[in-house]
Amino acid sequence: GGGTSPGSDKTLPSSPSAFPPLAVPTSSRVALILNSSAVSPGDRRSHWSSQHHSPHFQLSQCKQEVTRAPAELSSDGVRAEVGVESGLHVWEVTWNPEHRGSHAVIGISRQDCPLQDSGYKVLVGGDSLSWGWELQTNQLWHGGETLACFPKETDAPLRIPERVQLVLDADAGTLGFAVHGSFLGVAFRGLPPGVELFPAVSSVRGGAQIVLRYLNGTTRNPPALKALCGLSILQNLGQQGQNQVDKLPLPPLLQHYLLSSF
Template identity: 65%
Template sequence: MGLIVSVWFNARTTRKPPSPSAFFLLAVPTSSRLALALAASPASPVDRESRWSSHCCSPHLVLSPCKREVTRTPTEMSSDGVRAEVGVKSGLHLWELLWSPGHRGSHAVIGVSALDCPLQASGYSVLVGGDSQSWGWELVSNQLWHSGKMLEHYPGKEKRNPSKNADSLGPELFSSSNRKESEAPLLIPERILLVLDADAGTLGFVVDENFLGVAFKDLPRGVELFPAVSSVRGGARIQLRYLNGSTCEPPPLMALCGLSIRRVLGKQEQTHVEKLPLPPYLQHHLLHSY
């Protein structure tokens, strides 16, 4: 039966994949833990992990009744931040943040922080990433910030501007206009996934279902870290939702096999699971587990 399934998979993979996102070429391979977390069903949005903290919040930020959304009041010359209500010390965890590009302004930052990160400051500045206890990605400029310093662009310029291959691409594919476009900041869409691996001490992000790689490494182990955002734009609204997470234990073999099969089938072809020469129990597992 394994041979039959293998032949069937090979036949399905000959189909042309759908048009990729603009971030497709910037994506990096995911670990099995992250792949399973991305494929798993999200946790309930009413859990505490999906709430902003009413205690760790700038006075210029107003929380919705459910605490899943925060709105910045129209205040001049102020930078304002908020942390999630629940942090983590271990495991790999995913959060979804929704922040409209039209309501970001300058200094629109998402990332993680410890308890000591400041959440309000005079003037316009980066709060998340502005001290040694926070790490932030400024969405408008695509800059990474930590300890009050801009470290680099994310995703890295080496991916966005492949100068090493410029000669092989030819002048028609790597003109000066194309080079300027590749160096310009990328427009980050509304939905962003924050990926914190507290065991490995890394922070990364997923955009358009593409993992853009590790943005920060060497985060402190055993220290409680919280998703955090900071903004300077009046009317900015940011939503938070905890999706899921996993421990440092190796993923179950059955889950890994199911993930591999679903990758081959594709998101638009789940109905083909019923055509696989598999027992009903395994078909049900493929359809409903991940």
């Protein structure tokens, strides 16, 4: 397939330490969902659609992985099987940086976003029905135009690592992204309310393998006080202290809750 120019000489290395300084303050609702345990990997919201994809994408038997077949002068997309109309939801997209090439885009689409076109171009964000983040250039796309670079505080495009979380707040109409546990902020605002929205990707790289995983979601209701207290305890313990939960002066039931919920 085409679009295989790596362009890695223009990007900064993607060590985990590059991202925490770019993290932005976030709501307790988002912090809670990003720190919660993932739902079962067999959840249907982790499936790519067997109908809504370019003919150059092949689905695995479990539907969680797609592979783009070698194809010249073609841009190809796929969207998830299940969309959401409300609530806050997080998916993880796994895509090896060595197998992205140019025009490697992840984002959100409406039901009928175009998923195949001739030439090498951005499909997710290439029209008014989708919003995309082009991973090599870090540019945001919507309506066929580049809007800005994301994250904003970088001098050169960051080399985005293999795993990226999409954070969609369908109630607020926002889409953000998280990397290495750092929420990088809201990339898009003004997504349409009450409309089914789907994770989507587009690629021009032959052999690209892309995995979708639904991690968690919540309604528009405020988080439970118990969950907020649990998150606060773990945040205060820090990464190093989280294996000391059994030493906290808490009943075994609460210790189990802290260990099993986050």
